[in-house]
Amino acid sequence: MSLPPEFALIARHFRPLAGEGALDLSDDAALLSPPPGLDLVLAADAMVEGVHYLPDDPPETVGRKLLRVNLSDLAAMGAAPLAYLMTTALQRGTPPGWLEGFAAGLAADQREFGLHVLGGDTVATSGAACLSLTILGTVPPGRALRRAGALPGDDLWVSGTIGDGMLGLAVLQGRLPPDDHLARRYRLPEPRLALGAALRGLARAAMDVSDGLIQDLGHLCRAGGLGAVLDLAALPLSPPAAALVGADPSWLPRLATGGDDYELLFAAAPEDAPRILAASRATGTAVARIGHFTPGPAEATVRDHDGRAVTLPRGGWSHF
Amino acid sequence: MSLPPEFALIARHFRPLAGEGALDLSDDAALLSPPPGLDLVLAADAMVEGVHYLPDDPPETVGRKLLRVNLSDLAAMGAAPLAYLMTTALQRGTPPGWLEGFAAGLAADQREFGLHVLGGDTVATSGAACLSLTILGTVPPGRALRRAGALPGDDLWVSGTIGDGMLGLAVLQGRLPPDDHLARRYRLPEPRLALGAALRGLARAAMDVSDGLIQDLGHLCRAGGLGAVLDLAALPLSPPAAALVGADPSWLPRLATGGDDYELLFAAAPEDAPRILAASRATGTAVARIGHFTPGPAEATVRDHDGRAVTLPRGGWSHF
Numbered sequence: 001m002s003l004p005p006e007f008a009l010i011a012r013h014f015r016p017l018a019g020e021g022a023l024d025l026s027d028d029a030a031l032l033s034p035p036p037g038l039d040l041v042l043a044a045d046a047m048v049e050g051v052h053y054l055p056d057d058p059p060e061t062v063g064r065k066l067l068r069v070n071l072s073d074l075a076a077m078g079a080a081p082l083a084y085l086m087t088t089a090l091q092r093g094t095p096p097g098w099l100e101g102f103a104a105g106l107a108a109d110q111r112e113f114g115l116h117v118l119g120g121d122t123v124a125t126s127g128a129a130c131l132s133l134t135i136l137g138t139v140p141p142g143r144a145l146r147r148a149g150a151l152p153g154d155d156l157w158v159s160g161t162i163g164d165g166m167l168g169l170a171v172l173q174g175r176l177p178p179d180d181h182l183a184r185r186y187r188l189p190e191p192r193l194a195l196g197a198a199l200r201g202l203a204r205a206a207m208d209v210s211d212g213l214i215q216d217l218g219h220l221c222r223a224g225g226l227g228a229v230l231d232l233a234a235l236p237l238s239p240p241a242a243a244l245v246g247a248d249p250s251w252l253p254r255l256a257t258g259g260d261d262y263e264l265l266f267a268a269a270p271e272d273a274p275r276i277l278a279a280s281r282a283t284g285t286a287v288a289r290i291g292h293f294t295p296g297p298a299e300a301t302v303r304d305h306d307g308r309a310v311t312l313p314r315g316g317w318s319h320f
Numbered sequence: 321m322s323l324p325p326e327f328a329l330i331a332r333h334f335r336p337l338a339g340e341g342a343l344d345l346s347d348d349a350a351l352l353s354p355p356p357g358l359d360l361v362l363a364a365d366a367m368v369e370g371v372h373y374l375p376d377d378p379p380e381t382v383g384r385k386l387l388r389v390n391l392s393d394l395a396a397m398g399a400a401p402l403a404y405l406m407t408t409a410l411q412r413g414t415p416p417g418w419l420e421g422f423a424a425g426l427a428a429d430q431r432e433f434g435l436h437v438l439g440g441d442t443v444a445t446s447g448a449a450c451l452s453l454t455i456l457g458t459v460p461p462g463r464a465l466r467r468a469g470a471l472p473g474d475d476l477w478v479s480g481t482i483g484d485g486m487l488g489l490a491v492l493q494g495r496l497p498p499d500d501h502l503a504r505r506y507r508l509p510e511p512r513l514a515l516g517a518a519l520r521g522l523a524r525a526a527m528d529v530s531d532g533l534i535q536d537l538g539h540l541c542r543a544g545g546l547g548a549v550l551d552l553a554a555l556p557l558s559p560p561a562a563a564l565v566g567a568d569p570s571w572l573p574r575l576a577t578g579g580d581d582y583e584l585l586f587a588a589a590p591e592d593a594p595r596i597l598a599a600s601r602a603t604g605t606a607v608a609r610i611g612h613f614t615p616g617p618a619e620a621t622v623r624d625h626d627g628r629a630v631t632l633p634r635g636g637w638s639h640f
Binding site for chain 1: 327341343346347348349350351352353354359360361362363364365366367368370371372393394396397399405406407408409438439440441443444445446447448450452454455457459461464466467527528539542543
């Protein structure tokens, strides 16, 4: 009896990605001896074709993005990558080349970030492809970064640049002129793992920005039970994003509410600013101080270039 | 700033399911201190609307089936349930009552099987709903049941009854007359956790049957590098399945190739048969001896009532 197609497909594309504990993907489950003396950090994110990636995105970047949006959750907790499980619901008739590229992308990022696949499931769907990944990381006990913990007076920091992901989507959809940097930022987020680890014991609160900076800042406020003031003028922008804002300042609040940033948003005591900047240099990850926390109600206030509070129609992305 | 709809939905339906380590589902990831002295067992299974469940299945049973197909993987490894992560891709406009029922089903089975949710993601899809669950269980180190390990001469056993799941699907699709037992067997598989745990150190190899008994037996043969003979006449059948076979014997091989059984298929030394039967009694789980393992090539041979080898067109279910 030869292998039925589903299992041949798993053997060909996914078995080479399997690591310790995966039992070659040929048992009912994986077996993991937890690394001694560490806590596990676990997160799961799904991506849907046409929602989180475009049908004509290269399959390599689809695989890498699936892994990276989950790695970004580990970064937000200050955790180190360990392994992952993945389920893929794909349309029948998905070309073998697509799967090959998807697996090649996963393989590349497994090497880059040091983790491997433990298990999963491959099924068919009649509709949009659904990719789901559960990631496991490790962190020393009691040292994980959390969303709660910011204090009034703390600085508000963000890593990298904001708004490139939403601009990259606009580029790929033809709503903006071609721009390789922006397209890459949409397709290949940079999980800030080194910075996240360096912020352990230094940041008082942290999260990753994935659904729009302002909406996500609202989560940080609610978790900590305090307010925050965000200065739009301090938003770190990539050169193409800055050029857009220079030509039309109304882009600025839109960048602060677009999704797909996958940057770290965090709080730190003002006296720790030099240590934050040192962590930034040590990890090669840009950071910018974009506001501060306040006593007040648990919500984000956004100020424009003149320091006036502005009201935005929409803080960020919601699926429903 | 009030909660955007996606987060309100998570807070309302899924936060009540969260347990230790889930951080109230309000951080970027969950934190788990692994139970000391135990290995973790991890598996992930996805269900797609219209493929693994019917659009008009009650949402309660959809949630419970999602959990149970994963619990069945733990049972196959002899593991005890610990926790799970889940991603749901649902169509916009899914009625709130559907989600309420889905979460109620999960809550019921969390209580029944003793586990809780750690985290996940809720996104929108334009197509068929995709539900993905990653389950974590525990097993004493070195004691997990595995697919490899059967020896020639070992008995081949199966739990419960075979074929009810596929018959239940036929009932629900109107291809067979109404039958509550069969419909329930399709919608609510019984993960054989107690039997799986009792088989540790007793079964030489085990797996769960989900894609069709004969196809899955092929996996057991390949994993162990040995052959198996399956006696169709020994197949354990529920009363409605037996009635169908009585009226039309051609049903029998179809039951052995249908999917959705979620029973345990395992190997044990013939001299351990009394201990297997004792484990069956102790756990209240019926078992039946349905064949034996042979040296020969790594494939399953199926025999009819007269002991003649039969060839079946299709061993079981494949998605592709």
